[in-house]
Amino acid sequence: MRTVSALALSSAFLLALAVLSPLPAKSQDVPGARYNAAQRLEFPANYREWIFLSAGRGMTYGPAADPNGPPQFDNVFVHPAAYRHFTKTGRWPEQSIFILEIRKAQSEGSINKGGQFQTDVTAVEVLVKDSKRFADTKGWGFFEFGTNRQPAAKLPPTASCYDCHAKNAAVEHTFVQFYPTLLPVATAHKTMKASAAH
Amino acid sequence: MRTVSALALSSAFLLALAVLSPLPAKSQDVPGARYNAAQRLEFPANYREWIFLSAGRGMTYGPAADPNGPPQFDNVFVHPAAYRHFTKTGRWPEQSIFILEIRKAQSEGSINKGGQFQTDVTAVEVLVKDSKRFADTKGWGFFEFGTNRQPAAKLPPTASCYDCHAKNAAVEHTFVQFYPTLLPVATAHKTMKASAAH
Numbered sequence: 001m002r003t004v005s006a007l008a009l010s011s012a013f014l015l016a017l018a019v020l021s022p023l024p025a026k027s028q029d030v031p032g033a034r035y036n037a038a039q040r041l042e043f044p045a046n047y048r049e050w051i052f053l054s055a056g057r058g059m060t061y062g063p064a065a066d067p068n069g070p071p072q073f074d075n076v077f078v079h080p081a082a083y084r085h086f087t088k089t090g091r092w093p094e095q096s097i098f099i100l101e102i103r104k105a106q107s108e109g110s111i112n113k114g115g116q117f118q119t120d121v122t123a124v125e126v127l128v129k130d131s132k133r134f135a136d137t138k139g140w141g142f143f144e145f146g147t148n149r150q151p152a153a154k155l156p157p158t159a160s161c162y163d164c165h166a167k168n169a170a171v172e173h174t175f176v177q178f179y180p181t182l183l184p185v186a187t188a189h190k191t192m193k194a195s196a197a198h
Numbered sequence: 199m200r201t202v203s204a205l206a207l208s209s210a211f212l213l214a215l216a217v218l219s220p221l222p223a224k225s226q227d228v229p230g231a232r233y234n235a236a237q238r239l240e241f242p243a244n245y246r247e248w249i250f251l252s253a254g255r256g257m258t259y260g261p262a263a264d265p266n267g268p269p270q271f272d273n274v275f276v277h278p279a280a281y282r283h284f285t286k287t288g289r290w291p292e293q294s295i296f297i298l299e300i301r302k303a304q305s306e307g308s309i310n311k312g313g314q315f316q317t318d319v320t321a322v323e324v325l326v327k328d329s330k331r332f333a334d335t336k337g338w339g340f341f342e343f344g345t346n347r348q349p350a351a352k353l354p355p356t357a358s359c360y361d362c363h364a365k366n367a368a369v370e371h372t373f374v375q376f377y378p379t380l381l382p383v384a385t386a387h388k389t390m391k392a393s394a395a396h
Contacts, residue, residue, distance in 0.1 A: 048379055049278070052250030055271065057303075058313030071313055073253065080247070103378065105255075110366065110375045115256030115269055117376045168309045177308045178315045180301065181246055 032079035032097035033128045040151035041126060041143045047099045051083040052076070053179040057105065057116065073118045075101045076179065086182060090189025092129050092172055100125040126152075127165075127173065137162055140173040169193075230277035230295035231326045238349035239324060239341045245297045249281040250274070251377040255303065255314065271316045273299045274377065284380060288387025290327050290370055298323040324350075325363075325371065335360055338371040367391075 058071025082096035256269025280294035
């Protein structure tokens with residue numbers, strides 16, 4: 001009976017495991033990048049629940065920069081799993097995914113009579129680190145989503161973003177020099193390129 | 199032996215429960231507002247992992263607005279539990295906690311030659327909804343944290359923020375009119391004051 005009891009114990013434990021585990025997947029626990037059968041990136045619909053890195057306005061180097069148009073805001077988000085890894089190591093793990101969201105700026109509205117606040121989205125750009133999938137572009141893939149937010153193919157290696165990020169981004173392909181909470185992390189871990197300081 | 203086996207089973211199940219549950223508390227599952235023995239609000243150290251609502255620049259109505267100084271950025275964050283409740287109801291639950299973070303703006307740096315990006319924090323303001331604790335200020339409490347981030351007492355009812363938020367904020371005491379992802383939620387749930395539209 002000892003054998004049977006041990007088996008029963010074991011079964012009960014496995015049952016408990018089955019009931020209680022794996023933990024229910026939360027948005028921040030699942031990979032941020034999903035691809036359809038045609039290998040196009042699905043729009044990461046819940047990116048506004050990821051970690052905010054910073055916002056700028058009218059920055060001149062971005063893909064949406066338009067010297068003839070009114071300055072817009074840009075917001076940058078990163079998947080929580082990638083953020084947590086970076087805060088510990090100063091480096092980005094495989095599958096890291098970043099969002100650059102561009103929004104219109106409005107000056108007067110409600111009680112605000114000066115400065116600018118954010119309104120409608122005008123563009124969403126996505127950057128993913130995946131050394132195997134994007135081997136032909138140094139392990140990083142850029143994507144642009146239109147207003148219809150349909151799955152997007154990776155931008156070709158000739159797109160200007162690849163060369164600009166490779167040359168100017170502070171840590172790997174990311175502009176950590178503009179993310180004030182990550183800059184000290186990269187500095188402490190000595191993962192920032194010296195050329196990117198400001 | 200059946201009884202013993204059943205007991206063993208039960209014990210194993212409880213052991214499994216003890217090992218696997220309760221789920222480890224994550225930052226987003228715990229209340230965002232904590233008070234010390236003197237009823238001062240502890241600085242919410244992990245607020246940068248909360249939900250970003252929006253960023254503005256040089257807005258004129260904020261507590262840090264300085265018409266004579268260079269325009270600064272403001273970032274607004276809300277605790278994830280409050281955010282999730284709002285997206286379903288258009289209203290803020292008790293214990294909702296909001297952060298207004300003010301940062302300096304820098305124009306030239308690294309490859310950026312125009313516009314502005316964010317650098318150092320200059321002020322952090324906190325707003326908490328708690329009908330019982332803040333009954334003397336309509337259920338909402340404002341707090342200012344200095345650079346030392348020591349626990350802060352609630353600002354007195356005479357502080358200008360109470361009157362301004364009560365009069366001008368779109369939903370309860372919050373400026374949802376400036377938060378582009380929440381504005382359609384409040385509109386759909388008809389929780390926005392008509393006077394706050396822009």
